[in-house]
Amino acid sequence: MAHIPDGVLSLPVLIGGGALAAAGIGLGLRAIDERDVPKTAILAALFFVGSLFSVPIGPSSIHLLLGGTMGLVLGVATFPAVFVGLLLQATMFGFGGISTLGVDTVNMALPGVVLGVLARPLLGRVSTAGRVAIGAGVGALAVAGTAGGMALALALSSPDYVPSLGVVVATQVPLAAIEAVVTGVLVAHLARVKPEVLGLTAFEPAPLPVVVPAAESIEVAS
Amino acid sequence: MSEAFLCAEAAVEGSRLDRFEPRTRVAAAVAVVVVVLAARSLPLLAGLVPVALIAARLAGVGVADLARRLAHVEGFLVVLALLLPLTVPGPAVVTFGPIALSQSGLERAAAIVLRVNLSAIALFTLIGGLEPIRLGHALARLGMPEKLVHLLLFAARWVGLVAAEARRLDDALRVRGFRARPSAHGLRTLAHFIGQLLVRAFERAERVEEAMRCRAFAGRFALVDEGRFTRLDAAFAVGLGLVLLAVLVVDRSS
Known part of the structure; x- marks a missing residue:
């Protein structure tokens, strides 16, 4: 899980994270107009539900983050969507933290937004295999970015945490691998089924040739 | 489970x-x-x-x-x-x-x-x-930007619907004898599962957006409780x- 609870980070890190998150949310809100609100919200709900999916690994299970997918689909609007998701988790499950809301938002959203904005234009130019590869890269790097953000927030808070960071980051490696596979297949799936979601133009089949049967060949069923 | x-x-x-x-x-x-x-x-x-x-x-x-x-x-x-x-x-x-x-x-x-x-x-x-709805109203009264409050209220409403959709897909998988495993097949299935969920959610959002505009939604919710x-x-x-x-x-x- 990418939640840092209250009580771990130092005050400057909390304030810095809060300011960054506020800036990101502001940008995201400006990018969506009133009509896009339902769409963004339903995707926020989807990603919230998506974080409940788990892949069993040995005795434990891994929950997906879907940060890369969010960035690809929502762009800058990922910031408000993640923030809303975190608020919902706080109320529905009592998860997360209050003071760390900003830091958690940035850790989850920023890597996805950066990767999504960079990778989205490439999707239109490649074949399905290329889309799987781009999706896999975005998925894995987004998890790496989230883990890196957590490590950075901890390291900036106190040098005492530095020796533990390797372990914190290492626990995210299996998740990165799983997200890579899932995001890769997912992006190819979306490009095929609903390309608008990824900003690609919808596939329009060539109009079928209209064949008018000769008049004598029409038989009227009695 | x-x-x-x-x-x-x-x-x-x-x-x-x-x-x-x-x-x-x-x-x-x-x-x-x-x-x-x-x-x-x-x-x-x-x-x-x-x-x-x-x-x-x-x-x-x-x-x-x-x-x-x-x-x-x-x-x-x-x-x-x-x-x-x-x-x-x-x-x-x-x-x-x-x-x-x-x-x-x-x-x-x-x-x-x-x-x-x-x-x-x-x-x-x-x-x-x-309740997320009450939280939304509280945050709106505490000065959270209106658009963000709308986002929260919509998302809170839809979590249940998306979860129900996910449960239907999950049931469909289980009926076919699928067991989640960290195998290539399992992960591919998970990706298609989420992809399909996303497609359906997106289409639902489009329908809802059209329906709301038909009913003259002006981008503003009334806060119905008294607070x-x-x-x-x-x-x-x-x-x-x-x-x-x-x-x-x-x-x-x-």
Whole structure:
């Protein structure tokens, strides 16, 4: 899980994270107009539900983050969507933290937004295999970015945490691998089924040739 | 328990705090967390743990729910706090052969464990179980940007619908004998599962958006509840304020 609870980070890190998150949310809100609100919200709900999916690994299970997918689909609007998701988790499950809301938002959203904005234009130019590869890269790097953000927030808070960071980051490696596979297949799936979601133009089949049967060949069923 | 992808996370039951105005609960949670983060005295923090547990119990929080929530936090702390006594330099208090636990490291670790757990208890008790719609209204009245509030209200409404859709897909998988495994097949299926969920959610959002525009949605929700502070809120706020003030005074004087 990418939640840092209250009580771990130092005050400057909390304030810095809060300011960054506020800036990101502001940008995201400006990018969506009133009509896009339902769409963004339903995707926020989807990603919230998506974080409940788990892949069993040995005795434990891994929950997906879907940060890369969010960035690809929502762009800058990922910031408000993640923030809303975190608020919902706080109320529905009592998860997360209050003071760390900003830091958690940035850790989850920023890597996805950066990767999504960079990778989205490439999707239109490649074949399905290329889309799987781009999706896999975005998925894995987004998890790496989230883990890196957590490590950075901890390291900036106190040098005492530095020796533990390797372990914190290492626990995210299996998740990165799983997200890579899932995001890769997912992006190819979306490009095929609903390309608008990824900003690609919808596939329009060539109009079928209209064949008018000769008049004598029409038989009227009695 | 589902055998496929979806794992049920029981939402918190509505608590006895529902009688308070949601803004009071939000403000109370923020105040408690701020005081817990500001407190430095270890004995005081330790003394607050039973107080917090009793308060949570009085608020109607189930023991099992709270235990599950805290177990989740402890998972994060295991890595972070266990290594501190080994790595923070300082006079060793306990030595097992080559392993020496430093006093300052132990103190740091204890402070973090106590603060994290106290904050988690406070958040779980005060905010957990608050209906998302009421939280949205409270945050709107506290000055959160309107668009963000709409986003929260819409998302809160749709979590249930998306989850129901996910359950249908999950049932469809299980009926076909699918078991979630970390195999290539399992991951590919998960990707298609989420992709399909996303496509359906997106199409639903389009329909809803059209339907709302047909009904002349002007991008503005009325906040339907009254949201009045009562004497109960005042009593709670004053009581909690006095307790927190006392905590701060004791902390700074010790």
